[in-house]
Amino acid sequence: MRRIDTVPRQRWNWRKLRTRSLQYLVLSLVAVAVLIPIVVLAFGALKTRGEFLTRPYVLPVPPRWENILGILGQPKYGFWTMMRNSLLVMVATTAGVLVLSSLAAFVFARMEFRSKWLIFNFFTLGLMLPISVAILPVYLVLRQTSLTDKLLGVTFVQAAFLLPGTILILRGFFASIPAELQDAAYIDGCAVFDFFWRILLPLARPALAAMTALTMIASWNDLLVPLVVLNNEELWTLPLGTMQFQGQYSQDLALISAFVLLSAVPMILFYLVAERQIVAGLTEGAVRG
Amino acid sequence: MDTVPLRPAPVLLAGAKSVPRRVQGNLTIALFLLPSVALFAFLVIFPILQSIYYSFFDWKGFGPAVDFVGLNNFITILSDKVFLVAVKNGLLIITFSLLLQLPLALVLAVLLGRDLPGRVVFRTVFFLPYVISEVITAMMWLFLYNPDPDRGLINAILVLLPGGRAHPWLGDLNSALPAVFVALTWKYFGYYVLLFVTGLVQIPTDIEEAARIDGADSLQSFRYVTVPLLGSTIRTCVYLSVLGSLQQFIVVWIMTKGGPVNVTETMATYMYRFGLVYFKLGYGSAVAIYMFLICLAFSIVYQRLTRRPDYLGGL
Numbered sequence: 001m002r003r004i005d006t007v008p009r010q011r012w013n014w015r016k017l018r019t020r021s022l023q024y025l026v027l028s029l030v031a032v033a034v035l036i037p038i039v040v041l042a043f044g045a046l047k048t049r050g051e052f053l054t055r056p057y058v059l060p061v062p063p064r065w066e067n068i069l070g071i072l073g074q075p076k077y078g079f080w081t082m083m084r085n086s087l088l089v090m091v092a093t094t095a096g097v098l099v100l101s102s103l104a105a106f107v108f109a110r111m112e113f114r115s116k117w118l119i120f121n122f123f124t125l126g127l128m129l130p131i132s133v134a135i136l137p138v139y140l141v142l143r144q145t146s147l148t149d150k151l152l153g154v155t156f157v158q159a160a161f162l163l164p165g166t167i168l169i170l171r172g173f174f175a176s177i178p179a180e181l182q183d184a185a186y187i188d189g190c191a192v193f194d195f196f197w198r199i200l201l202p203l204a205r206p207a208l209a210a211m212t213a214l215t216m217i218a219s220w221n222d223l224l225v226p227l228v229v230l231n232n233e234e235l236w237t238l239p240l241g242t243m244q245f246q247g248q249y250s251q252d253l254a255l256i257s258a259f260v261l262l263s264a265v266p267m268i269l270f271y272l273v274a275e276r277q278i279v280a281g282l283t284e285g286a287v288r289g
Numbered sequence: 290m291d292t293v294p295l296r297p298a299p300v301l302l303a304g305a306k307s308v309p310r311r312v313q314g315n316l317t318i319a320l321f322l323l324p325s326v327a328l329f330a331f332l333v334i335f336p337i338l339q340s341i342y343y344s345f346f347d348w349k350g351f352g353p354a355v356d357f358v359g360l361n362n363f364i365t366i367l368s369d370k371v372f373l374v375a376v377k378n379g380l381l382i383i384t385f386s387l388l389l390q391l392p393l394a395l396v397l398a399v400l401l402g403r404d405l406p407g408r409v410v411f412r413t414v415f416f417l418p419y420v421i422s423e424v425i426t427a428m429m430w431l432f433l434y435n436p437d438p439d440r441g442l443i444n445a446i447l448v449l450l451p452g453g454r455a456h457p458w459l460g461d462l463n464s465a466l467p468a469v470f471v472a473l474t475w476k477y478f479g480y481y482v483l484l485f486v487t488g489l490v491q492i493p494t495d496i497e498e499a500a501r502i503d504g505a506d507s508l509q510s511f512r513y514v515t516v517p518l519l520g521s522t523i524r525t526c527v528y529l530s531v532l533g534s535l536q537q538f539i540v541v542w543i544m545t546k547g548g549p550v551n552v553t554e555t556m557a558t559y560m561y562r563f564g565l566v567y568f569k570l571g572y573g574s575a576v577a578i579y580m581f582l583i584c585l586a587f588s589i590v591y592q593r594l595t596r597r598p599d600y601l602g603g604l
Contacts, residue, residue, distance in 0.1 A: 023400045024407075030397060031414045034475065037429040038417075040442050044432065100328065103321040113318050119326065126333050128588040130536040132557045133580045136564035136573045137336035140343065143350075160332035163325050192317045221422035223539050228565060239424040243543060246428060253440065257432070264425045271420040275413060278420070282480065283487040 041264075044257030052254035067258035079262065081234065082241040085151060086220055089237055092155040093219040094212055097162045102208065104163075105170035106196050110182065126164035132224055134161075139228045153229045154237070158219050166211050169284060173207035174200060210281030213274045220267060238263045337581060344575035350568050362575035372576070375547075375554040378466060382534040382555070385470050391526055394478050395519075398485030399511065403494070412486065415479035423476070427543035430472040434458040434544075459545055465553050469544055473537065481526050488522030489515070524595045531591075535584055556580050 044052055045068060046060035071077045108120055131138075138157055147153030177200060185195045201208070223239040230236060236244065242263045249255050271278065344362055348354035366372050397415065401408045418426065435441025436457035438448045444455040458468040492515065500510045516523070538557035541547065547554040547562065560580065564573025 020405075023402070023405060027397065027400055027411045031411055034414055034418060034479075036442070037433055037475065038421075040432060041429050100325040104325040107318050107321045111314060111318055113315070119322065122326075122334075123329060126329060128532070128584050129333065129337070129581060130532065130584070132536040132538040133560075133577060133584060134333065134336060135557075136560055136570070136577050137340035138332060139565065140339060140570065140574070141332065141336045156328065157332055160328045163329055167325065192313060217420055221420075221424075223422065223424050239422050242424050242428070253432070256428070260425055260428050264421055267420050267422065268417070271417065272413075275416075279416070279483060282483060 038264075041257055041261050044254055045261040047254050049252050049254045052257075067255050068262060071255075071259055071262055077245075077259070078233070078236070078241060079259070082236050082238045085235055086238040089151050089154050089158070089226075090216055090219045092152070093158045093162070094215045096155060096159040097166055097215045098208065098212060100159070101163055101166035101211075102170055102201065105167045105174050106200060108167065109171045109174035110200075123164045123167055126161070127168070131157075131161045135224055135228055142229060148229055149232050149235065150229075151235055154225050157225045157229065158222055162215055162218055166215065169211060169281070170204070170207060172284075173204050177203055206280065207284070210277045210284060213277040214281045216270070217267065217278065340574040340577050343571050344578050346571040348571035350570045354571065358571070362572050363579070365572070366575055366579065371551045371554055372556075372559055374551050375556045375559045378553065378555055379535055381466065382470060382473070382537060383531050386530045386534050387527060390474050390478055391481055391523075391530060393474075394481035394526070395485050397482050398489055399515065401482070401486055403490060412483065415482050417479065418476045419480045421476070423539035424543060426472060426476045427540045430475070431459075431544055434468055436460060460549055462549060462552050465545055465549060469541055469553050472540055472544065476540070477533065481530070484522055484526055485519065488519045492518045528591055531587060532584060535580070535587070
């Protein structure tokens with residue numbers, strides 16, 4: 001837990017105290033409203049099926065770990081397989097997006113050539129085209145190739161749709177690195193690739209970290225692409241499996257709660273660890289433009 | 290005797306010994322851009338172009354598309370009441386977002402302020418739903434809305450109130466869309482709070498102080514100083530909010546599948562139903578083209594009207 005800086009000492013008067021209390025009241029109410037769905041989910045997950053039916057909202061005392069341990073321990077639920085698939089897709093998508101978009105962003109930020117803006121605008125077209133609008137056209141193309149029912153297919157589609165935004169933001173960062181640095185490096189005999197690899201990328205590390213975090217979230221949480229690309233149950237990712245799980249065990253709400261909770265945990269932990277990068281990436285993305 | 294040239298020929302210094310910088314540069318450009326251009330062209334641009342072609346056919350996906358129907362698909366879509374409901378719902382979600390979600394986020398951002406002790410904790414909590422996937426969001430809200438008061442928390446609270454009765458939130462024609470909208474707000478408002486907080490921090494404190502010295506109360510200062518200075522943030526939020534509303538799919542699909550009786554249908558669920566459930570691929574393609582044109586038209590018009598905002602947020 002981060003230590004909260006105290007405000008510099010100042011004269012507290014009643015008006016200020018009243019405003020502050022009101023601020024805290026409203027903010028706390030909203031915070032509680034945000035947390036309720038998650039808490040209810042956790043309560044349900046820590047109960048047996050019978051307890052869930054008779055006393056759904058009371059505190060899970062004593063907590064029942066059977067459902068959670070069952071999902072983690074029994075292969076028939078496929079939790080770890082889905083986890084592995086999600087991880088594979090996430091790692092591949094993130095690596096692909098980061099490598100491809102930093103190469104392209106470097107060219108857009110640092111080099112001059114004819115048709116540069118034409119190609120750049122070609123990418124910005126993608127920003128106006130969210131994946132849920134294009135999913136059917138993309139599915140038709142995948143059908144003609146051998147990319148359906150492969151994790152690689154999921155990665156390719158995710159990466160293609162994440163590229164434009166990442167290129168745009170990284171381009172902004174790369175452009176803000178002083179031109180003198182580049183001139184100096186070239187005068188010292190540095191090749192273009194060496195400048196990119198040894199000087200620019202290390203300097204842009206915070207930006208790369210932010211974009212890595214955002215790409216990981218986008219890929220991990222994505223349901224739409226796996227939904228249309230993957231049929232084989234062995235390849236399901238966690239969101240897809242969670243959705244199917246609901247249909248399969250719809251009678252046992254406690255078990256579903258446990259599964260949903262378990263599939264939410266990795267992202268919540270990741271958020272608490274990488275909050276700084278995520279926040280930086282999102283605000284940077286929206287402020288630039 | 291060797292003399293050191295005062296001004297060495299640039300070619301010699303160009304790193305790779307004998308390759309002129311110009312050639313090296315062009316090679317770099319080509320190699321660096323090629324992978325992203327290829328991937329993007331193949332999986333984003335080409336699918337759209339191909340769908341334009343298919344949208345002129347009545348095609349079920351078996352064998353080649355041969356049943357050319359001209360503009361029939363496009364005309365049929367416009368005369369389908371369900372599609373019009375989907376468009377209307379899109380407009381409703383946009384209106385709700387702009388009139389409820391964004392003002393709520395702005396107020397919370399102002400309340401968080403610059404120096405409130407504990408603001409980081411609140412910000413962390415508010416933003417938490419944004420990183421929780423749409424699947425999980427939809428399922429959590431399905432639990433909460435469960436019509437059986439023994440299972441759904443919202444109805445359980447309702448029946449405790451005097452005169453309160455359980456209500457099938459997602460099954461009722463009038464409450465289904467607002468109920469879905471509440472879930473969407475839960476997931477997305479934190480993102481806008483974050484953007485507004487970032488915008489607020491950039492407003493110099495002395496301007497607000499000057500307004501206070503000139504006798505503005507906090508409401509006036511908010512109305513005449515804070516909001517105008519947040520202009521570009523607000524424009525960005527409006528853009529992201531509209532584009533986000535137009536593409537809603539997962540949360541709606543899991544919570545209601547567009548039902549009951551299509552009252553929560555969005556354009557994306559309509560396209561998914563016809564394209565990937567009924568497998569009317571030509572018809573579905575035509576819906577995709579309509580959606581694409583709507584997004585494109587909005588983006589272009591909005592950017593003409595305002596300063597170029599950012600596009601990010603399609604997470």
